[in-house]
Amino acid sequence: MKIKTGWMVAVLMTCAGSAFAAGSPGGVSVDEIVRKANHMALYQGEDGRGRVEMVITDRQGRTCKRVFAMLRKDDGEGDRDQRYYVLFHEPADVRRTVFMVHKHAAPGKDDDRWLYLPGLDLVKRIASSDKRTSFVGSDFLYEDISGRSVTEDRHELLRTTDRHYVVKNVPKQPHTVEFAYYLAYVDRKSFMPVKMEFFKKADRLYRVIEVERLENVAAREKGRAVGYPTVMKTVARDLDTGSRTEMVFSAVGYNSGLKDDLFSERYLRKPPREAVR
C-alpha cells in the first residue's frame, strides 16, 4: 500500500461526500438538498474521531486490510476548511505512518498535505492535484471520501422517491474526471447521502458506493445531548475490475475538543493519544 498523495479520506464518520447546487422542484430546492447532504456527510460536530477498518477484496477473492485512526476538525463555521489527521495501524509496513491534510474549500486553492514516515523521521510535503486517485489502494478515491466540492458539478433533482432525493451531478469540467455523471441518493429524513452510482458515457454504470449501516452517535453540542446520524459501514464496488472495499467505523466520537495544534508537525512526529488508542 502507498498512502498516495492527494486527498484523504475524509471518511470521517461518513463516506459519501456528494456535491450539489441549483434547481428546485416542489418542497426542498436542490440547493438545499445539496447543502444539507454535504453538511451531513462531512461537517457534523466541530470535530470527530474514529477508527476505520478497510477490507479490500479483489476479483479472485484475495483480501488486504488497512486499519487507521482518523481525527477531523472544522475551521470555524459554515462548512468550509477542515483539518484531517490519519494514523495508520495496519498493515505492519506502514504502521505509525501519518497522513495529514489541511483542506481548503475556496475554489482553486489546493489542500496542504503531509506524510510522516516514522522509519526515517521524515516529514514529507505531498504534491497532488489529482483527487480521483485510489486511497491506499482501495476502491475509494480520495474524493469520494473527502467529498467532492459542491462547486464542481451541476446538479439536478431527477426524482423524489419514498425514501430518497435522487440528484444527478454532471461535472463542469468533464476532462478532469473519469465519470460522465453520478447519481446521489440522499436520505429524505436525515439528508445523509446513502448511495452513489457513477456512470461512464452511454449510461454505463461502473462504480457504486453504498452505505450499509447508519447509526445515531450520541454527542454533546453546546452542552446539549444530541445524536449525529453516522455512517458505520459503507462499501465501494468497482464493476469493471470486480474489486470491492468495505469500510467499517468504530469508536466514533464527536466534539471532544480537539485542539488546532494537533494538526501540526509536532503531532506528525508524535501521534496524539486521541489517535493512538
Place this chain on the structure above:
Amino acid sequence: MRMTRFIRPLSFMVAAVIAFSACAYAEADTDRPWLDRFEAELHGYGELRSGFRTRNDPHEKELSVMEARLQLELSVSDPWFDFKYKGDAWADGITERGEYDTRELWFFARPANFLDMKLGRQILTWGTGDLVFLNDLFPKDWRSFFIGRDSEYLKAPSDALKLGIFTEYVNLDLVYTPRFDADRFISGEYVSFWNGGLNRRSGRDAILSAAEPDRWFRSYELAARLFRNIGGYELAAYAYRGYWKTPSGRTTAGTATFPRLNVFGASARGAVGAGITNIECAWYQSVDNESGRNPLANNSEMRYLAGYAWEIARDFNASMQYYVEQTLKYGAYRELHGGAPVRDRFRHVITLQLTKLMMNQNLKLSLSGYYSPSDNDAYLRPHVQYKYSDRVTLEAGANVFAGECSQTFFAQFNDNTNIYTAVRYSF
C-alpha cells in the same frame, strides 16, 4: 556497532521511569492492576536480501550484500511517557559475522504543554531536500544506501536529547548529542572508494579508520531548528555546532579526522502552482580552515538547493532538484594543491525522482537519479517493489554508478555498481 554506548545509562533510566510511574500510580486512586496501565506493542520483520556487483572490483567481494535480518520493535506507552525500542540483528555475508544494531531506544515525555522531550537513541531528520541533506547534520548511513538496503537505513541513529519548544509564534527544536555521532561513511568495508591517502581506489584491502572525536560532553554536537508555518509555507532557520560528518581532514601523521564544523542555514517549502517547491541553503563554516590555507581540513562551503515536486499523472509522481556546493576561499585551496585541485569551485548536481504505482498500488516502480554536470558523473537507483500480501513484500533494484574520473563523488564508486533482491515478512 556502538550498541553498548548508550544502553547502560538508558537501562537505568528505564528502571527509574518505571519506578516513578509505579509511585505515581500508587498515589492515584484506581482499581486497575498496575501493569495494565502500559500499552505495549511488538512488531517487526524478517528479511532476506542479496545482491552482487556487476563489475569486477579488485578490492571487494563479488557479493555486494547478503544478509538475513530480523528487526524487532517494542513500543510501550503510558499516560506519563512513551518508550520505544527497535533493534536489528542480522547474519552478514560480507563481514561474515553476526551483527547487531540498536536503531532506536528512547523515552518521550511531555512535561509541559509547550515542551516535548525525547531522550535516547533516535532517528532524526529535518530539512526540505529529497535524498539531499544540507541542514540535516544527523548521521547518515551511506554504506547501507549504496548496497541496496531499505531506504530507511539511510538514516543512522543519534544518541541524543531532543527538546521541542512550541509557542504560538515560533517553534524551536534543540538536539544535544553529548558525544559526536559520525556518518557511517564509506570506509571500504562494504563499498570501495577513492582513498585520497593512498592516492588510489581501495576497499577491503585497506579499510579506512578515522579518529573520531569521542570525548563525552567535550566532543558534543548541538543542532537547532527554529520553524513556523505561515499560510501553508513552512519556514525554518537552522544552526549546528559539531564536526564534519565524514572524514574531511587528516592529522599531520595522515590519520583521517573529522574537523570542527559550524553550519547556519534556512529553508522554505510550500505549494507553488500544482506542485510543491522547496529551497534551502547552508553555510558550512570549517572552523579549522576558515582561511582556506590549511591543507589538513576541508574548506568552508556554501550549499544551495531548489526543488519542485509534482504529480505527472494519476499515481505517478516526480521531483526534481538542483543542488550546488560552492567551495569558499577557492583561490587559497587551488594554491595549496599546486594548480591541480581535485574539486571544482562549484559542484552542480541535478536530482530526479520518479515514482509510479500500479496494480492497486501494490506495485511500485521508482527511479532516483543524481547527475553532476560539473563532475560528469551520475548515480541511478532503479527500484521495483511488489506487495504480494499485507505481510510479504518482494523487491529488486540496482545502484548504478557512472563517470570517467575515478576521483569524483559518484564515479569513485563505479566498481560497486550492483543489483539486489529482497523478500520481507512483516508482523
